Amino acid sequence: MSLEPTAPASAHLRNVDKFYGDFQALKNVTLDIPPGKVTCLIGPSGSGKSTLLRCINFLEEYDSGEVRIDDRLIGYETPGGRRMSGRRLREMRRDIGMVFQQFNLWPHMTALQNVAEGLERVRGLKRAEATERAREALAKVGLADKEANHPSRLSGGQQQRVAIARAIAMQPRIMLFDEPTSALDPELVGEVLAVMKQLAAEGMTMVVVTHEMGFAAHVADRVVFMERGELVAAGAPREIFQNPADQRLASFLQGYRERNSLDF
Amino acid sequence: MFSFQTIVENLPTLLGAARYTLLISVLGCAQGLILGALLCAAALSKRTALRRAAGLYVSFFRGVPLLIQLLVAYYLLPVVGINVPPLAAAVLTVGLCAAAYLSEVLRGSINAIPKGQAEAALAIGMTPRDLWVRVLLPQALKIGLPAIVNELILLVKASSLVTVVGIVEITRMSQSIASSTYRYLEIYLAAAFLYLAINLVIAAAGRLLERRLTV
Numbered sequence: 001m002s003l004e005p006t007a008p009a010s011a012h013l014r015n016v017d018k019f020y021g022d023f024q025a026l027k028n029v030t031l032d033i034p035p036g037k038v039t040c041l042i043g044p045s046g047s048g049k050s051t052l053l054r055c056i057n058f059l060e061e062y063d064s065g066e067v068r069i070d071d072r073l074i075g076y077e078t079p080g081g082r083r084m085s086g087r088r089l090r091e092m093r094r095d096i097g098m099v100f101q102q103f104n105l106w107p108h109m110t111a112l113q114n115v116a117e118g119l120e121r122v123r124g125l126k127r128a129e130a131t132e133r134a135r136e137a138l139a140k141v142g143l144a145d146k147e148a149n150h151p152s153r154l155s156g157g158q159q160q161r162v163a164i165a166r167a168i169a170m171q172p173r174i175m176l177f178d179e180p181t182s183a184l185d186p187e188l189v190g191e192v193l194a195v196m197k198q199l200a201a202e203g204m205t206m207v208v209v210t211h212e213m214g215f216a217a218h219v220a221d222r223v224v225f226m227e228r229g230e231l232v233a234a235g236a237p238r239e240i241f242q243n244p245a246d247q248r249l250a251s252f253l254q255g256y257r258e259r260n261s262l263d264f
Numbered sequence: 265m266f267s268f269q270t271i272v273e274n275l276p277t278l279l280g281a282a283r284y285t286l287l288i289s290v291l292g293c294a295q296g297l298i299l300g301a302l303l304c305a306a307a308l309s310k311r312t313a314l315r316r317a318a319g320l321y322v323s324f325f326r327g328v329p330l331l332i333q334l335l336v337a338y339y340l341l342p343v344v345g346i347n348v349p350p351l352a353a354a355v356l357t358v359g360l361c362a363a364a365y366l367s368e369v370l371r372g373s374i375n376a377i378p379k380g381q382a383e384a385a386l387a388i389g390m391t392p393r394d395l396w397v398r399v400l401l402p403q404a405l406k407i408g409l410p411a412i413v414n415e416l417i418l419l420v421k422a423s424s425l426v427t428v429v430g431i432v433e434i435t436r437m438s439q440s441i442a443s444s445t446y447r448y449l450e451i452y453l454a455a456a457f458l459y460l461a462i463n464l465v466i467a468a469a470g471r472l473l474e475r476r477l478t479v
Contacts, residue, residue: 104380
């Protein structure tokens, strides 16, 4: 097997601020993402969960504070200093997998090409080796038989699994999931969550922005609740879901339960 | 009387001249696409200086008639000590002009690509060059294909302007044959059909490519 597990990384955010003009999307957020664990970010839309997630691989440029992968600062050479070079940023991003809400598969490539592209271009593998490893990654998400399909010939759930394969083929040390099931038809959510559970069981460091409270409750090691750019509460799923200490968290969960109750 | 005979007799000469039309169009188009892609990258760059430069370039080459550009190039190049054959000057000028239009077509196409496409490439650590060559341009060419085919057809027709620097292509040749045979209608009709034939081939190739790119 060439898809061997890699040493999981941790991530550390210290006093992170992010502004869009006058609007402050992240307010002094401090959070530790432990290695090999699943951290779920929950909260109302617009609360800054996705922004926070995207700061971890610097797709979103935070304005102040620090974001570190293990002990390495990402995005800047020193805290508050100059932007880090493109080369060093790319080097760090190679180890950070990302899965998007809209999948973002490249439509002009087949499933296999989507997965092999980064291996060839970024990891510098030979075509044959990249193809072999891409096939392995596709097999892992249960799509070995779909390698020749273009994204337009795949269901949403299959597309998202290809996107996960594209990320894991790079053998990342941490994976970021930005609402990975929010764009899916309800009946396709399960197959994606199943792949994510499998990754979690293998000890991948995962940060997951999600509205799937069931997944957060059952798979997360730690749940983080955000509201209006602030980190409001963090703890084990049991603490967060069963004994919400914070009023805003309690009312968020209350609202969720009311919308999802099965009292017909 | 309408004389097919005149057309048949002069067709080889016209076809010979069509070589120049094709040469200028094909080379101009190739240059236009390559330079246009670079200009488009500059226009979308984060660096203000690059964006300004691309903007100035497009304003100039789109804003000045190609005819004037050809004349300027023809008379300017020797003055600044560059002695190139008229054909090279013509190809260069046509390509520079086409690049201005094509860069704008590509810019529009790239803006139509969802932002997530680039984000997915950046997130796995792709270089800006690979992002462009592997992810953005293939999609932009597909989105912009109908407009690009338009530009190429315009280019073939605009190639008739190079007569002002002394190149004898279809239009110039037909004028010359017409004035020596006094068979204006026949010869100009023949020229018209030659242009039409070339452009129909381009249009068909465009449609074929469009179908192939649709998956």
